[in-house]
Structure formats: structure tokens, C-alpha cells
Amino acid sequence: MSKKAKIAIVGGGVAGASTALYLSNLGLEVTLFERESSLVNGPPFCHLHAGGNLYPDISDEQCIKLLKQSIDFLRFYPHVVDYRPTVIALPHYCSSNVENLFPRLKKLQKEYELLIEKDLNNRVLGESQDYYRLYTKEQILAIQNAEITHELDRWMIPVAKNIDLSKVQFPLILVQEYGLNLFRLGASVGLALDKIDKATIRFNTTVTNIVKDSQNSWNISYQKDEETKQESFDYLINATGFRTGKIDDFLDVPCKKMVEFKAAYVTHWEEGKKTLFPEIIFHGERGTPEGMGQFTPYPNGYFQLHGMTNEITLYKDGLVASTALSCQPQLKANFIEKIEKSWSSDEVEQRTNSAIKHLSKFIPSFSQATVGSKPLFGAQQIPGDDPSLRVAEVSFPTKKYARCEIVKVSSVIDMIEAIVGELIKLGYLDKHYNFEPMVDEKESDITKVAELICGERDYPKGLAHRSVLGLGLLSKKF
């Protein structure tokens, strides 16, 4: 018999909300504190990094971990995935040659094969031999004329027809990294948590202080509507995203971390409405005018853009670190203003148009796109002092305290498993459980609530949809 425990989770982003869902499903009494009025309201995410192919500079180990974690994430949250692949192109101006990417792709393909051998349910990115495919210029020219030899070639038709082939190296690479929909994640976890008695969600509630009380419990002070209350808990989970340092400061635990403000831009392209695009990545050196361009399709003619230059996604002074005096890295006031209040319409216009220009260098007809809405943006936490870190989960700097610091959303399953391990050690749970999907809401209900969330946050409803459901792929019995 496990001991009874009251668990507090501070922060209802993907980390906190997923943990609340998982632990309350196991029968633990969970209270989730969220300062906003809905779940998954932090920095955005649109890409399932199933192999880290957007990051040629990170280690093979990180890429392999991202692949495994993405498969776990996809199995846990199949309904938030847009099942369309990603095409990777290296512009001629890149100092490296596209062939340098092949050894890693082969390694990832092998790893995927091994994961499938271990558990057939891991086969969620299609056949392992199709994990990536290469397309020579001759093949792309044939595809322009609709000469298709493999079903995945269909994804290359819009690429062959729309990108300026003189600007990129060949072969082009098609890889099974899919899209993610943050609005659907917020909607579905909210719907699922509503049905679980063991889960209490306190929205519009900010945790303002935490101390250890005489019973060795965590006494949490929280504020809602000007009123401050207190409650004690046996275990504390800090999932406050870029604000994890504030809670660390309350507890006076050791820390080292960074926070980076970034933004992606929402555009509308009438012409693009008619075509089912894959995601397209144009590699380039981060922080230079030739920084990576990311073209992410949503249905209904919406396209989300990243450009890893200081004029688009990145910001001068956007990366800050903790100090000896405080665990909380201090972002400048203009970033906090954007996060907590709003953007100026001039800046939205200017940065979105820079993003359109950046991508139009490679997709000329995309220059007709216009601003679709305000950007998707936020500050992202990075534990430690390496800003290129892409895989991180959770640490336990003092007893009965878990500090979640994911960099990519796919790390949440490993993060929760580590927390479950701690709860078993404390006697609050008595065994490990399998990670099976815990959301069984209807597709149409998820879409309805996701549309409402888009409306509340001033984004077009079209962003609540996904273009390819992939249900055929998932319903196959392997």
C-alpha cells in the first residue's frame, strides 16, 4: 500500500499539465496552480523533433534522445500531431555540404529500427526504411511533372513546384519529423483533467511564496483575485517554465540556468491554401542574416515562420542567465511587456514581413503572404550554461522537490518517468506504469475547445486544426 500524498504542481504548461494528467490518473491527489486562465499558454511549439534534424550542430546523443522521446510523446499525445514530414534543404551559402548530414541520418534510422524491434508500438513514424529519403535534382524535376515512384514522393510535389531550385544543394532530404499543435494539446489535456476527481486546477492563481513548515511539508502561498491563501503539500513540482528560478529562490536551492526570448510569426498565404505542404527547413548559421528559415504549414492557408536571425526569431539581449544572487534570469522589460501585455502593431508588422522576406528567398511565390495574426512567442528555459542544449528533463535539488526544465516538449515523458521514480522511492506510488494515451476525447470536441482557446488568445481559429490526422497510420495493427 502506498502512502497518501498531496502533490502541488506549479505551472500548467505542457510540463505541469502533462504531469498533473499522469499522476492524477495514477490516483494521486494533485493540485495544479496556473497564473493564466487556461493550460499550455507558455512559449509555442510546432515541431516534433524526432531526431533533431533541425540542429546539425548538436551531438548525435542528443539527436538519438530526441528521437526516442518524440516517439514516446507521439504515443502519449497522438491527437496533437500533424502527420506530415519535414523537408530539409541546405542553401548554397551554407559552409557545410549536405552530405555531412548523411551519417547521422543513417544512425537515426538504425536507432528507429532498434526501437521498433524493442516494441512494435514504437512504429509511429512509418516504416524505418522510410525514416528519411533523399531526392536528387533529377528526381525533383521528375516530381515536378508528377512522376511519383513512392507514396512519400507526393510530399515533394509542392516543394518541387514552389522552391527556387537554384538556391539549394541536392539532394533534398525528407524526414519523418511531424508537426505539433499546442492549441490541441491545451484543449485535450484540459478536457481530460476535467474528468478526473483527483485533479484540482486553480486557474488565475499565482504562487507567491513557498516555505517548509514544521511538519516538513511545503506551505504554498498563492494569490487569486487579490486574496492570498495558504495550503500545505507533501511534494512540490516546479513546472513554471522560464520562471523556475523564482521558486528556486523561495527554496534557496542551488541552480544554474538560462532563459531565451524567441518568437515565431503567423502568416496567411491565400495561394498556399490549395496545397498540402510538408514543413520546409532551410538551414543556416544561427544569429547571422542567413539563420535557419522554418516554414511550418497549418490548414486554411496559415504558415508559421521562424528565422534564426536577430531581426526575426532571435533578439539582441534575448538570452539571459541566472546569477550568484538569484536563480531567476532577468529578461529585459520589453520582453516581459510582450509576454505579460502585448506587442506593438508596428513590431508585429515589421518582424512578420522580415520573416516572409526571409522565406521568400527560397519560396518566391510566398512573397504574397501577409500578416496572419500576432506572433507565437515566449521565453524558454535552458538548464545549465550551454545555450545549444536541446534535451533536458527534471532535477531534484532538494528532498520532495522536482524542478522541471524541459527544452523541447517531447522530453515530458522522460521527465514524468523520473518524477514517478522519486514518488516510488518516497512510498507515494508502488510501481511503474506504462505510458499509454490518457486522453480519449473525441477529435471534434478537441477541435471545438482548441478553436475557443485560439479565439481567447486572439489567434485565428484555423490554427486549432491539423492538416493530416494520420489515423490510418495509428490504427494499423503492427
Ligand SMILES: Cc1cc2nc3c(=O)[nH]c(=O)nc-3n(C[C@H](O)[C@H](O)[C@H](O)COP(=O)(O)OP(=O)(O)OC[C@H]3O[C@@H](n4cnc5c(N)ncnc54)[C@H](O)[C@@H]3O)c2cc1C
Ligand atoms: C518561439 C519558440 C518556438 C518553440 N518551438 C518549439 C517546437 O517547435 N518544438 C518543441 O518541442 N519546443 C519548442 N519550443 C520550446 C517549448 O515551447 C517549451 O519547451 C515548452 O513550452 C516549455 O513548457 P513548460 O511547461 O516547461 O513551460 P511553460 O509553457 O512556460 O509553462 C509554465 C507555466 O507556469 C505558469 N507559471 C509561472 N509562474 C507561476 C506561478 N508563480 N504561479 C502559477 N503559475 C505560474 C505560467 O503561466 C505557464 O503557464 C519553442 C519555444 C519558443 C520560445
